[in-house]
Amino acid sequence: MELSETLPLGELAAAFAALPVFPLFDTAYFIVSVLYLKYEPGAVEMSRKSPFASWLCAMLHCFGSYILADLLLGEAPIGYFSNNSSVMLATAVWYLIFFCPMNLFYKCVSFLPMKLIFVAMKEVVRVRKIAAGVHHAHHLYHHGWFVMMATGWVKGSGVALMSNFEQLLRGVWKPETNEILHMSFPTKASLYGTVLFTLQQTHWLPISEANLIFFFTMFMIVCKVFMTATHSHASPFAPVENLICPVLFGSLSSGHPSHHHDHHGASHEVSHPPPPPAKSKEELNEGTRKRKAKKAE
Amino acid sequence: MELSETLPLGELAAAFAALPVFPLFDTAYFIVSVLYLKYEPGAVEMSRKSPFASWLCAMLHCFGSYILADLLLGEAPIGYFSNNSSVMLATAVWYLIFFCPMNLFYKCVSFLPMKLIFVAMKEVVRVRKIAAGVHHAHHLYHHGWFVMMATGWVKGSGVALMSNFEQLLRGVWKPETNEILHMSFPTKASLYGTVLFTLQQTHWLPISEANLIFFFTMFMIVCKVFMTATHSHASPFAPVENLICPVLFGSLSSGHPSHHHDHHGASHEVSHPPPPPAKSKEELNEGTRKRKAKKAE
Amino acid sequence: MELSETLPLGELAAAFAALPVFPLFDTAYFIVSVLYLKYEPGAVEMSRKSPFASWLCAMLHCFGSYILADLLLGEAPIGYFSNNSSVMLATAVWYLIFFCPMNLFYKCVSFLPMKLIFVAMKEVVRVRKIAAGVHHAHHLYHHGWFVMMATGWVKGSGVALMSNFEQLLRGVWKPETNEILHMSFPTKASLYGTVLFTLQQTHWLPISEANLIFFFTMFMIVCKVFMTATHSHASPFAPVENLICPVLFGSLSSGHPSHHHDHHGASHEVSHPPPPPAKSKEELNEGTRKRKAKKAE
Numbered sequence: 001m002e003l004s005e006t007l008p009l010g011e012l013a014a015a016f017a018a019l020p021v022f023p024l025f026d027t028a029y030f031i032v033s034v035l036y037l038k039y040e041p042g043a044v045e046m047s048r049k050s051p052f053a054s055w056l057c058a059m060l061h062c063f064g065s066y067i068l069a070d071l072l073l074g075e076a077p078i079g080y081f082s083n084n085s086s087v088m089l090a091t092a093v094w095y096l097i098f099f100c101p102m103n104l105f106y107k108c109v110s111f112l113p114m115k116l117i118f119v120a121m122k123e124v125v126r127v128r129k130i131a132a133g134v135h136h137a138h139h140l141y142h143h144g145w146f147v148m149m150a151t152g153w154v155k156g157s158g159v160a161l162m163s164n165f166e167q168l169l170r171g172v173w174k175p176e177t178n179e180i181l182h183m184s185f186p187t188k189a190s191l192y193g194t195v196l197f198t199l200q201q202t203h204w205l206p207i208s209e210a211n212l213i214f215f216f217t218m219f220m221i222v223c224k225v226f227m228t229a230t231h232s233h234a235s236p237f238a239p240v241e242n243l244i245c246p247v248l249f250g251s252l253s254s255g256h257p258s259h260h261h262d263h264h265g266a267s268h269e270v271s272h273p274p275p276p277p278a279k280s281k282e283e284l285n286e287g288t289r290k291r292k293a294k295k296a297e
Numbered sequence: 298m299e300l301s302e303t304l305p306l307g308e309l310a311a312a313f314a315a316l317p318v319f320p321l322f323d324t325a326y327f328i329v330s331v332l333y334l335k336y337e338p339g340a341v342e343m344s345r346k347s348p349f350a351s352w353l354c355a356m357l358h359c360f361g362s363y364i365l366a367d368l369l370l371g372e373a374p375i376g377y378f379s380n381n382s383s384v385m386l387a388t389a390v391w392y393l394i395f396f397c398p399m400n401l402f403y404k405c406v407s408f409l410p411m412k413l414i415f416v417a418m419k420e421v422v423r424v425r426k427i428a429a430g431v432h433h434a435h436h437l438y439h440h441g442w443f444v445m446m447a448t449g450w451v452k453g454s455g456v457a458l459m460s461n462f463e464q465l466l467r468g469v470w471k472p473e474t475n476e477i478l479h480m481s482f483p484t485k486a487s488l489y490g491t492v493l494f495t496l497q498q499t500h501w502l503p504i505s506e507a508n509l510i511f512f513f514t515m516f517m518i519v520c521k522v523f524m525t526a527t528h529s530h531a532s533p534f535a536p537v538e539n540l541i542c543p544v545l546f547g548s549l550s551s552g553h554p555s556h557h558h559d560h561h562g563a564s565h566e567v568s569h570p571p572p573p574p575a576k577s578k579e580e581l582n583e584g585t586r587k588r589k590a591k592k593a594e
Numbered sequence: 595m596e597l598s599e600t601l602p603l604g605e606l607a608a609a610f611a612a613l614p615v616f617p618l619f620d621t622a623y624f625i626v627s628v629l630y631l632k633y634e635p636g637a638v639e640m641s642r643k644s645p646f647a648s649w650l651c652a653m654l655h656c657f658g659s660y661i662l663a664d665l666l667l668g669e670a671p672i673g674y675f676s677n678n679s680s681v682m683l684a685t686a687v688w689y690l691i692f693f694c695p696m697n698l699f700y701k702c703v704s705f706l707p708m709k710l711i712f713v714a715m716k717e718v719v720r721v722r723k724i725a726a727g728v729h730h731a732h733h734l735y736h737h738g739w740f741v742m743m744a745t746g747w748v749k750g751s752g753v754a755l756m757s758n759f760e761q762l763l764r765g766v767w768k769p770e771t772n773e774i775l776h777m778s779f780p781t782k783a784s785l786y787g788t789v790l791f792t793l794q795q796t797h798w799l800p801i802s803e804a805n806l807i808f809f810f811t812m813f814m815i816v817c818k819v820f821m822t823a824t825h826s827h828a829s830p831f832a833p834v835e836n837l838i839c840p841v842l843f844g845s846l847s848s849g850h851p852s853h854h855h856d857h858h859g860a861s862h863e864v865s866h867p868p869p870p871p872a873k874s875k876e877e878l879n880e881g882t883r884k885r886k887a888k889k890a891e
Contacts, residue, residue, distance in 0.1 A: 048547060074668060081441065099547055164762065181763070191646075373667045374666060379737070465769055
C-alpha cells in the first residue's frame with residue numbers, strides 16, 4: 001500500500017479513475033476526432049460525394065484504437081461495433097459536424113474555449129484506453145511485457161497509427177511518411193505512457209493504477225490544451241530526447257564511415273530521393289490552415 | 298407466419314433458398330470471377346510470367362468474401378481454404394480460363410448467352426452469402442446490428458472491397474480510387490441487401506428469410522443480366538439516391554461557405570490535385586474494351 | 595518404418611531435428627535478418643532519425659514468419675512477442691549491428707567466413723519453421739492441405755512476403771513488384787519445401803519428418819552458402835522450371851492471340867506502363883552494392 005493512498009489525493013485519483021467515460025467523455029472524444037477529420041483536405045467534398053466513405057472514415061477516427069488492439073490480439077476487429085449506442089453516438093456526431101444546417105454544430109464545437117474543454121476530455125479517454133489496453137493484454141499474457149506495451153500504445157494512439165490506410169480510404173496516398181517514422185505528440189506520449197502503465201502493471205513502478213491514471217491524464221491535458229490553444233508543435237519530450245538519443249543512438253557522422261562498407265555491401269548511403277521532411281501531419285495541417293487564413297483576409 | 302407463406306410462392310422461395318450452391322452455382326461464381334480477372338490489363342501476361350501470382354489473384358477473386366468476413370470476425374482468414382474440393386474446383390476453372398489450348402474454354406464461357414447464365418447463377422451465390430454472413434454474425438453478436446451489416450456486406454461484395462490490395466498483388470497501384478469511395482453496382486447492392494437481411498434477422502422487416510432471399514436474388518439477376526447484356530452502367534438505385542441524398546447529405550455549395558472556415562482551420566477546400574473521376578472500375582474497363590474493339594476493326 | 599531409419603543417418607537426422615534452435619541458431623537468424631535490413635538504402639539514416647521505426651523494422655525482419663502465420667490462422671499476430679527473451683535477444687542484435695561503437699559488431703558478423711556460418715544456421719531455423727508451420731496447421735485443419743502449405747510457406751519466407759509493407763514502414767513504396775510476383779530464392783524454396791512437408795505430413799511422401807528436415811536443410815545450406823559466397827542469383831530451380839513451366843503454363847505468343855479477344859473484352863494487352871523487370875530484390879541490392887564498391891575505388 002503506497003503512502004499516497006492515505007492522502008485525499010489518493011481518493012481523488014480513485015474517484016477520477018472510476019468516472020464513467022460513456023457518454024460525456026466519449027462524446028468529446030468523438031467530437032475532437034471528427035473535427036480533425038473535417039480539417040483534412042478534401043474531407044468535406046468527400047462527405048458530399050461519398051457520404052458512406054466519409055462515415056467509415058469517421059468510424060475509423062472514433063474507434064481506431066479498439067480496431068487496432070483487437071487486430072493485435074487476434075480478436076474480432078469489428079467487435080467493438082457491437083456497442084450499438086457508441087456507434088450511433090459517433091454517427092450522430094459525424095452527421096452534425098458535416099451536415100448540420102448553417103454548419104451550426106461545427107461552429108459551436110470549434111469555438112476555442114469549447115474546443116479546449118473537448119480536447120481535455122479526449123485526453124481523459126485516451127489515458128483510460130491505454131490503461132485498459134495494458135490491463136487487457138496483461139490478462140491474456142501475464143508476462144508479455146512487449147504485448148502489454150504494444151496494446152496500450154495502439155489504444156492510446158488510435159487511428160494515427162493506421163493513418164496511411166485511413167488516407168487511402170479517402171483516396172490519398174502519402175507513403176513517404178507515417179506516424180511511426182515521424183511521431184506526432186499524442187502517439188509519442190501514448191508510447192511513453194504505455195511503458196509507464198506496463199511498469200506499473202508488472203509492479204516495477206511503485207504507484208497505484210488510479211494515481212498513475214490521474215497524474216498522466218493531468219500531464220496530457222496540460223500539454224494538449226496548451227498546444228491546441230497556442231497552435232504550438234514543440235514537443236515537451238524534446239529536451240530529454242535531445243539529451244538521451246545522441247548518446248544511445250549516435251549520429252550519422254560518427255562511427256559508420258560509408259566507404260568502409262562498400263566491399264561488404266552495406267548500401268546504407270541514401271541512394272533514393274531525400275528523406276521526407278521531419279514535419280508531422282499536425283504541423284503540415286497547421287501550415288495549410290494559416291495559409292488559408294491569410295488568403296481569406 | 299406471414300401471408301405469403303401460405304401461397305405456392307412461399308414453397309418456391311423455400312425450395313430456392315435450400316438449393317445447394319456447390320458445385321454448380323459455385324462453379325458459375327468462379328467462372329465469372331476469373332473472367333473478370335482475365336479482363337484486367339496485364340492479367341494474361343502475368344499468368345505466363347508469374348503463374349503462382351495469377352493463381353493467388355484468382356483465389357482472391359473466388360474466395361475474397363470468405364477471407365474478408367473471417368478477417369472482420371477475428372477468425373482464420375485462410376479457414377475456407379480447408380475446403381479442398383472448392384479450392385481445387387476454383388483452381389481448375391482458373392487453369393482452363395487462362396491456359397486451355399486454343400483458348401477454347403474461355404471462348405465457350407464468354408459466349409454471351411452462356412455468360413449471362415453464369416452471371417445469373419453468380420448472383421444466386423452472392424445473395425446466399427449475404428444471408429449467411431448476416432446469420433453467422435447474428436449468431437456471434439445477437440444485437441450487433443452494425444456487425445451483421447458489415448459481415449453481410451463483405452460477403453456480398455467479395456474481392457471488390459480489397460481491390461486496391463488485389464491490384465497490388467498484380468503490381469498495380471491506384472490509390473486515387475477504391476470501391477468504398479466509388480461503389481460499383483454489386484458493392485452498392487450488397488450494402489443495401491445486407492441492411493434488408495439485417496432488418497429481417499432482427500425481426501424489423503416482416504418477411505421470411507427464404508422469401509427475402511428469393512426476391513432479392515430475382516432483383517439482382519434482372520439487374521446484372523441487363524447490365525451485362527447491354528454493357529450499361531446506369532445504376533438502378535440512382536433515381537432514389539438522387540432524391541434522398543441531396544436532402545440528407547446536402548451539396549457542396551449549400552451551408553458550408555469555404556471562407557467562413559479559414560479562421561478555424563477547416564481545410565476542406567480541395568488543395569490537392571482534382572478528385573478522381575466518378576467512374577467506377579467497371580466503367581473504366583468498359584471504355585478500354587470498346588477502344589480495343591474499335592482498334593481491331 | 596522407413597528403411598533409412600535403421601541406418602545411422604536416421605539417428606543423425608533425428609538428433610539434428612531435435613537440436614534446440616534457441617539461442618544459438620535464433621541468434622544467427624536475427625543477425626542475418628538485421629544485416630539484410632542494414633543493407634537497405636536509407637536504413638542507417640532511419641536508425642539515427644527514427645530509432646523506434648528502425649527497431650520495429652528489425653522486429654518484422656526477425657519475427658515476420660510468426661506474425662504472418664498467426665495472421666493466417668486467426669491467432670494473435672503479436673503472440674510471439676510474449677517470448678520476452680527472444681525479443682530482447684533480437685533487440686540486442688539490432689542495437690549492436692546499428693549502434694556498436696566503431697561499427698565493430700557489424701564488421702565482425704559481415705566478415706565473409708562468419709557470415710557464411712550465420713547464413714547456414716539461418717537455413718536450419720528456416721526449415722524448422724516450415725516443418726513447425728505445417729505441423730501446427732495440420733493440428734488445426736487435419737485435411738486442410740492448402741492451409742498447411744500456406745502456413746509452412748509464410749513461416750519459411752518470413753518478412754519477404756510482407757516486403758511492400760515493411761518498406762512502407764521505412765517510407766519506401768514500390769508497388770510495381772512484390773515477392774509473390776517476382777520470387778526470390780528463399781521464398782521459392784520455402785514454397786517447394788512446404789509442399790514437400792505437407793506431402794510428408796499427409797503420408798503421401800514416404801519419408802520421416804526428421805529425415806526430410808535433415809535433407810532439405812542440407813539442400814538449403816548448400817544453395818544459400820554458395821549464392822552468398824559467389825554473389826550469384828542463379829536459381830537452382832531454373833533448369834527444372836524452364837522444362838515444366840512452358841508446358842503447363844504456355845507462353846505469351848501461343849494460343850491466345852490478342853485480336854480475338856477485343857470483341858469480348860479481354861483487355862490482356864499491356865495497356866499500362868511496361869511490366870517491372872524480372873529482377874528480384876536480391877538482384878537489385880546486389881547491383882547497388884557492386885556500383886558502390888566501384889565508386890569507392
